[in-house]
Amino acid sequence: KNIAIFASGSGSNAENIIRFFQKNDSAQVSLVLSNKSDACVLERAHRLGVPSNVFSKEDWIAGDEILAILQEYHIDFVVLAGFLVRVPDLLLHAYPNKIINIHPALLPKFGGKGMYGDRVHEAVVAAGEKESGITIHYINEHYDEGNTIFQATCPVLPTDSPDDVAKKVHALEYEHFPQVIEQVLRNKY
Numbered sequence: 779k780n781i782a783i784f785a786s787g788s789g790s791n792a793e794n795i796i797r798f799f800q801k802n803d804s805a806q807v808s809l810v811l812s813n814k815s816d817a818c819v820l821e822r823a824h825r826l827g828v829p830s831n832v833f834s835k836e837d838w839i840a841g842d843e844i845l846a847i848l849q850e851y852h853i854d855f856v857v858l859a860g861f862l863v864r865v866p867d868l869l870l871h872a873y874p875n876k877i878i879n880i881h882p883a884l885l886p887k888f889g890g891k892g893m894y895g896d897r898v899h900e901a902v903v904a905a906g907e908k909e910s911g912i913t914i915h916y917i918n919e920h921y922d923e924g925n926t927i928f929q930a931t932c933p934v935l936p937t938d939s940p941d942d943v944a945k946k947v948h949a950l951e952y953e954h955f956p957q958v959i960e961q962v963l964r965n966k967y
């Protein structure tokens with residue numbers, strides 16, 4: 779099975795997933811796509827020997843150039859890991875129930891890119907939440923509202939800063955995301 783990862787930023791999750799499947803031959807990350815030419819994820823992909831490409835905002839809206847490269851690389855499954863652009867309907871229809879995303883909070887609370895963006899941990903702390911965590915879910919045309927596949931939680935202490943929460947949430951991402959992808963590919967969900 780060939781996986782493509784879409785990422786807009788640092789790509790620590792992308793690197794973690796690539797490394798996992800370099801050791802686990804049930805699938806492989808065959809392509810990394812981004813919307814930002816200076817995203818660190820592109821350096822990580824290059825260092826790990828994974829082909830990558832960057833597309834413009836217009837291409838991410840139209841979708842046909844993206845679909846063409848996914849087909850060129852025989853992609854079966856798409857993973858969003860810190861991807862801050864809406865997936866075009868053309869791709870949603872070409873990959874039904876084959877695109878998953880990770881959200882660094884417990885959806886449906888604190889969802890919606892527009893609402894919190896990358897300040898989701900500030901919102902969790904400000905709301906006085908006792909716990910936070912990750913949500914791995916299918917995506918649909920409404921961004922963070924696809925069916926939930928997996929959630930894991932971490933405690934939020936009254937003394938925690940947003941950065942403390944971010945560290946705990948990232949740890950959950952690194953611990954769970956690759957295995958959940960593998961299980962979804964084996965149709966365990």
Ligand code: GRF
Nearest residue numbers: 787788789790791860881882
């Ligand atoms: C992660 O916290 C992920 O949950 C969110 O964006 C962040 C991406 O981090 N969607 P990285 O680029 O994988 O380091």
